[in-house]
Amino acid sequence: MSVTAVRPPAAAGRAGTGKDLGSLRRRRPVRRPAALWSRRRAITLLVARDLKVRYASSALGYLWSVLEPLLLAGIYWFIFTQVFTRTVGAEPYIVFLLAGLLPWTWFNGAVIDAARALHAEAKLVRSTNVPREVWVVRVVLSKGVEFVLSLPVLFLFAFIYGASVDWQLVLLVPAMLLMATLVFGVGLLLAPLVVLVRDLERVVRIALRLGFYASPVIFAVQDVPEPWDAAFSFNPLAGIFELCRAGFFPGVVDWGHVGLSAVVSVGLLVVGWCVFARLERTVLKEI
């Protein structure tokens, strides 16, 4: 009848997902990515809004997003080249630092924001029927776009310091894919838990602060003496940072690290998604 006729395609497309969302009991986890994909417009809308708030609402918007990694890079550069004699990393050290600090900033920011994604947007989560994963994906992607926008800073320093640049720069692409997978997994795991256990948010911040030194940002895994290096190579960020540095420092990539990173990231994503699906019902009541 006429009601069906006046419905726009968008609404018609949702009819199917509406059913999926309603009968979640019978819905297997494999259906979730499909439901999420069908509402990708909601994600682009939210990411666009985040970036707008970030860059349009303050004149120094762009500067703010690169200021922290720049200041950190400056400090570590000073400490390790002027105060101590540097024995870690590679030359030029400032490029080595930035190639680790910029992806670390993405990881750090996205994990903090993703952990409180459901809690912070409680009102929207309560009133809009989109797959709840949207709130986590949105954070991962917003921070990812900020990372891409901060890359010119890295290239600028590589140019100034005359770092060699070669084709391995394309490894930034798999690095970003791995990072997105990893952060999405961690976010899915933490977001519902933070709603149920509020003090977890503090734990996350402390863990990240320690994680900075447990990750090869200011040094490379190769600089860590035995037997500790084994522990560092299990850090999924090790492989990702090596891929980010590959274009400037040939031979820095240990494909074993990259493989481990991929396994850990995908594993965390699966575990995170299962936890998210299981806690969703409780979270919606508690939020």
Add this chain to the structure above:
Amino acid sequence: MVPNEPVIAVRDAGVRFHRGKRHRSMREFLIRGERGTRPGEFWALDGVSFDVRAGESIGVVGRNGQGKSTLLKLIAGVMLPDRGTVDVDAGVAPLIEITGGFVNDLTVRDNIALTAGLHGMSKADIAERFDEIVDFAELPDFLDTPYKHLSSGMKVRVAFAVVSRLEEPIILVDEVLAVGDKAFKRKCYARIDELLAAGRTLFLVSHSERDLRRFCTRGLYLRGGRLVEDGPMDAVLATYEQDNGGVK
């Protein structure tokens, strides 16, 4: 959509809530985990089953805290049943917690685009209906004002304007008609009449007998989370009144 197939099928749906605080400390969470029945739990909705066909207009009655809003949230998909199933075969325009989806720091213009988009309206549709929405909300001069600076009446007006413009076959209305001045209320009524005439399915939660009689043909009466009566609106209202000794 096949005619006469139910658009909403609720089967033995139950939602369990917990009195008081839950999962406050890490310790409690680690020891008890997420599942398990604890003292102080109750079913806000318990074993509710019914079917709704396209074009029906349903009024939900019951005293406060008897599960009316929980039922609407299940249908809107913003809450999930702990037991049973809720199948909704068509898009839903939820006029519940209506101002919830609006972001204080964004302007009215951005909020309209964001909320409409989150509810699944396409970019082209938003552009096309933008003037209509602004017109309905009567706020052409406030388009670039941050949402937080609007009065509470204005907020509801914007929200109602957006959500009631969604081209979804099912509309959920929860008490929003209680807010707003007389003139705007009249407009809302007219809009709901319009939607009903177009064959939409309506779910109305209200304490106003007049509204219920005006819009609804079928009534659901919830008491203690259970569906105690499902029948013609007038009959359901009669039972409800009898139960509560004339308390409305």
